[in-house]
């Protein structure tokens with residue numbers, strides 16, 4: 001991520017078109033915003049348009065504008081988003097969803113730096129830095145013929161790939177801390193801490209919805225928490241249920257002691273904190289389990305109690 005942010009800042013200095021790729025919720029729009037904010041266009045507008053959410057005919061007039069009378073309901077001349085973004089940055093989100101006809105028009109706009117409003121025959125030049133984002137594999141689209149190769153290369157002058165959250169687990173807790181503070185601020189509540197077991201579960205979960213999902217889980221936790229700490233019970237069920245991964249993740253071999261700790265804590269969770277049953281299932285003595293829990297700095301009898309809520 002540090003390399004990605006550094007690259008985003010560097011590419012911000014020039015007007016090159018940028019393609020931001022990555023799974024939904026990973027932070028593509030956030031990176032696009034950074035490219036804008038770190039550029040000389042920062043005082044200008046930043047406009048994001050979700051190309052996948054708008055019907056083709058509507059998208060054309062949204063992006064390029066239209067002349068009065070161009071179609072039923074076009075009661076006045078209206079500039080499109082390309083013109084609205086003049087002097088700034090236009091983010092074409094979900095660009096992989098754009099129809100072939102619109103792809104041709106986008107290519108032309110990119111090449112000529114000109115657009116034509118629907119129903120008009122004169123071109124207008126536009127001064128816009130374009131950033132495109134997609135959660136699809138555009139190269140695959142090119143191969144199967146749904147995405148134009150020439151447009152692909154035009155967009156991909158610089159590609160910034162945002163890794164999925166599960167590919168950078170080290171970011172989970174620092175992000176959680178930032179999101180916790182901002183959710184608390186929004187809800188006008190004191191910033192709660194995160195109980196160790198809640199933090200463990202955040203680390204074990206796979207985050208298919210990436211940072212957006214983490215943000216929602218944290219917001220939910222802040223809304224539900226009774227005390228000054230977010231506990232396991234304040235997290236959504238799918239996150240509470242997550243079992244720590246044992247296979248080697250992304251080639252990074254972990255300390256055996258850490259893997260053991262994750263597994264023991266998960267087993268304890270499955271057993272609702274019952275140490276006797278947990279020890280039995282793990283095939284170790286209760287005294288051994290107690291000793292291990294103690295070495296983790298957990299007072300077993302009050303495992304998820306508020307008094308253990310050490311903030312991350």
Ligand SMILES: Nc1ncnc2c1ncn2[C@@H]1O[C@H](COP(=O)(O)OP(=O)(O)O)[C@@H](O)[C@H]1O
Nearest residue numbers: 023024025026027028029030031178211212215
């Ligand atoms: N590095 C980050 N720091 C703080 N919040 C982030 C970060 N990355 C993503 N987010 C938040 O996660 C959510 C999803 O990010 P977004 O950029 O919209 O993802 P995408 O465009 O890839 O779907 C947003 O609410 C965003 O503010």
Ligand SMILES: [Mg+2]
Nearest residue numbers: 025028029093
């Ligand atoms: Mg997005």
